[in-house]
Amino acid sequence: MQSLTTRSKVASNKKMTFVEKLYLPAILGGMRITLNHFFKKKVTISYPEQTRPMAPVYRGQHVLKRDENGAERCTACGLCAVACPAEAITMTAAERKPGEEALYREEKYASVYEINMLRCIFCGLCEEACPKEAIFLTDRIIDSGYLRKSFIFGKDILVDPLDKPIDVSVRETKETREFKTHPEFAHNKLNTKSLK
């Protein structure tokens, strides 16, 4: 039979030789190995002081971006919710009233937008589906909490803060934007134009 790895060993029930029966050589060999490890470099990362390097495209907590004028980009089209394999996103749409142009970019906006972070698998499909470049995943880690309730993130947490916008330039690279202008995504064209 072909072995799956190069490290597999054939097990046998052969009688142990006298030296093997003494156990002591094997025990000493084992103790040498453990002593070697005693002086090896430790692999532990002391977490709060030290953190692991994160991948530049790490997918963590979502952000709902605003456009360059500070108006929310999301138009409550629901494509993210449809794309979401975990069915984590729910929203309620509302119509923009006159005078709210500075708040919402499109005529229809999401009055409620919730992502259940316990359901979310951080696949990033919502980000891919969004025609308005509104939702992005960031490198922020979701905090732990005591209540299930606390993991349903509403607009208060998700929407980009006005004073210090969250940088998503890593995920919104030129290549990404170019990719989204592909003829296959022609329906996006109109919308991506308004983006810088």
Add this chain to the structure above:
Amino acid sequence: MTLSLFIIYKAVLVILVFLISLVIAMYSTYAERKVAAFMQDRIGPNRAGPFGLLQPVADGVKMFMKEEIIPQVSNKFLFILGPSVAMFTSCITGAVIPWGTSLHIAGHDFALQVTDINIGILYVMAVTSIGVYGIMIGGWASNNKYSLLGALRASSQMISYEVAMGLAIIALVMTTGTLSLKGIAAAQTGWHWNIVYQPLGFLIFIICAFAETNRTPFDLPESDSELIGGYHTEYSSMKLGFYLFAEYINMFISSAIMSTLYFGGYNMPFIGRLGLSPNTMAILGVVFLFAKIFFFIFFFMWVRWTIPRFRFDQLMNLGWKILIPLSIFNMAITGFIILVLHK
């Protein structure tokens, strides 16, 4: 020496030995975790205090704060008696160990040994045999099949390995000619350590010591993976703490006994040539003894984090079919050599 001085001196010594055993047992738990971590390429506890040095204190506080549970169906008296016996017996063994020679202060001679009974070794063997009652009573009183199995394993293991241990010691006693630990330690000046004369005896002794202290690879009485903690499955709070503590004290005491019996006790080669005053020598002796003890404690841990547990039939095989014949052989050889040398 007046009687009152004698009593004060002995009391101080007893309390000192007691405290040292406790502190060492306490920090053995810390050392165990550190050694385990280092051998597994980890760091180990390092949050409580500098380098995690307050970890044992935190553990102790935790043990005291835990809810005390006594199973309803168990015999309450025996249930409490178990850990008490285990703790008591492991604490009183330290009485016969010579921690050093003696200090001369103000014309008095203060031997650094609580009591030098002329059958020191027998005393140690007897007390450790009582120690198994702590485990047995605890396991029996728990009224739990896992506890009972653990207790049964502990007692059968003790009985099997005590035989080989005793036979190994007999060979040692044949060469030293005394049963007093003080006499044995004093005879091993310079390089005349007993390990040189009794290498096989030492090997048997150390294997049995592992079995007697229930340390891996012979930790079958507790084996958490099969018996969920064995004899102390039902125990909680400080009563569990006592069992675990007793085990660490036992480890310390058996390290001390191994150092005394086979590794010269407080003796160190060449130290006599430095021409130091007797008092300095005595203090240095204590330091040497503790260095040896710490090495053995480390050795216990080193083995624990290297070797997997024996199967029970393998354990019995090793005890009865290998160690006992081997120790009888060792005894015969020793007797033969003594006979030849003294002809």
